[in-house]
Amino acid sequence: MNNLQDKPVWGIWLRILSGLMFAGMLVCIKAVSDAVPVGQSVFFRSLFALLPIVIFLMIRREFPKALATRRPMGHLLRSGLGAAAMFFSFSAVAFLPVAEATLLVQLAPIFMAIGGVLLLGERFSFYRAGAIVLALAGMAVLVVPNLNAESGDGRLMGYVLGTVGALLTAGALLTVRRISRTETAGSIAFYFILVSSLAGLATLPLGWASLSPTELGLLVLSGLFGGAGHIAMTLAFRYAEVSRLAPFEYVALVWPIIADWALFGIPVSSSFLLALPLMVSGVGLAALEGRRFKRPLRQ
Numbered sequence: 001m002n003n004l005q006d007k008p009v010w011g012i013w014l015r016i017l018s019g020l021m022f023a024g025m026l027v028c029i030k031a032v033s034d035a036v037p038v039g040q041s042v043f044f045r046s047l048f049a050l051l052p053i054v055i056f057l058m059i060r061r062e063f064p065k066a067l068a069t070r071r072p073m074g075h076l077l078r079s080g081l082g083a084a085a086m087f088f089s090f091s092a093v094a095f096l097p098v099a100e101a102t103l104l105v106q107l108a109p110i111f112m113a114i115g116g117v118l119l120l121g122e123r124f125s126f127y128r129a130g131a132i133v134l135a136l137a138g139m140a141v142l143v144v145p146n147l148n149a150e151s152g153d154g155r156l157m158g159y160v161l162g163t164v165g166a167l168l169t170a171g172a173l174l175t176v177r178r179i180s181r182t183e184t185a186g187s188i189a190f191y192f193i194l195v196s197s198l199a200g201l202a203t204l205p206l207g208w209a210s211l212s213p214t215e216l217g218l219l220v221l222s223g224l225f226g227g228a229g230h231i232a233m234t235l236a237f238r239y240a241e242v243s244r245l246a247p248f249e250y251v252a253l254v255w256p257i258i259a260d261w262a263l264f265g266i267p268v269s270s271s272f273l274l275a276l277p278l279m280v281s282g283v284g285l286a287a288l289e290g291r292r293f294k295r296p297l298r299q
Contacts, residue, residue: 011240012248014232019252021229026089026098027259028222032215033094039203041090041219042083046196048223049230053193056231057186066184069191078175078188079195081168086196088165095158097266098256100142103279104162106253110135110282111170119174127285134282139163142275176237185234192230 029041057063069075093101113128143159176188211219236245253276260266 008240011236011238011245014236014239015245015248016251018229018232018236020255021225021232023098023102023252023255023259025222025225025229026093026101026256027263028218028225029090030093030098030101030264032218033090036209036211036215036219037203037207038087038090038094039200039206040208041200041222042086043197043200043203044216044219045086045090045222045226046193046200048220049193049227050190050197050223052224052227053186053189053231057190060186062184062186066186067190069187070182071179074175074179075183075188075191076195078172078179079192081172081175082192083196083199085165085168085172087199088161088168092158092162092165095154096162097260097264097269097272099253099260099268100272101158101162102253102256103142103272103276104159105166105169106279107135107139107163107166108170108173110279111167112174115170115174131282131285134278134285138275138278138282141278142271145271173237176234180234180238185231185238188234189227189230193227 025045029045032041054063057066060066089101089105092104096104110131113131117128139159143156172192180188209215257268260268
């Protein structure tokens with residue numbers, strides 16, 4: 001396709017919308033994290049995400065023909081990386097405030113810049129070097145104050161899980177960018193949800209919790225938010241370059257901060273406030289670099 005980047009404004013708004021949807025999803029997952037195993041949350045979140053995806057395809061009159069694919073291995077790679085990222089991200093949000101877990105997910109553009117060098121043969125420029133340094137500085141500011149935390153706190157484990165989740169998310173998004181040239185947005189989201197559902201279901205022998213009506217409702221809602229968010233995100237990457245979208249992803253941090261304070265009674269930490277501008281600046285440099293060296297992504 002030659003018109004993937006013809007509508008950058010649409011891409012920006014869709015990425016902002018997807019950030020809001022994903023924030024709602026994480027709020028629901030955190031609300032049940034003390035009672036529901038991660039694998040069970042992944043299964044219900046994925047299962048009920050199918051509803052908005054199927055509705056989306058039906059509105060576009062693409063169901064089921066849009067599920068046909070010429071790149072099954074690309075879907076398998078994207079779906080496997082995305083499912084693994086979901087497990088790690090859901091595990092992280094059980095240990096961390098929603099805002100901090102979301103901030104760690106936003107490291108994905110930095111990892112994408114590194115992946116462009118290692119996997120796509122792109123130049124290791126001043127912009128990428130600066131982005132990596134700022135991201136590492138932000139991580140240090142966020143993590144170092146908690147190095148002396150009590151062993152039972154779990155916060156450091158949350159940082160590790162969240163960082164690995166961001167790395168896996170970056171791999172998934174790089175794959176989305178590749179396969180979206182030939183695959184539909186609906187098919188990309190559908191196969192990701194299918195693989196994630198199967199991965200979550202595979203944890204059933206490990207033991208699932210009996211759900212209360214409130215917990216079931218929150219899990220269903222997390223799936224609806226997640227499905228809508230993935231459709232919006234996939235479309236965003238079809239309409240706009242990664243470099244244009246990266247800075248706007250941080251708009252999504254407003255909603256988790258509000259949720260932590262209003263729903264969970266968690267104030268914003270000083271380390272988060274110090275880490276935020278460093279990581280935002282890092283992503284800003286990555287975005288500038290992306291605009292300057294766009295050609296490899298179009299090959």
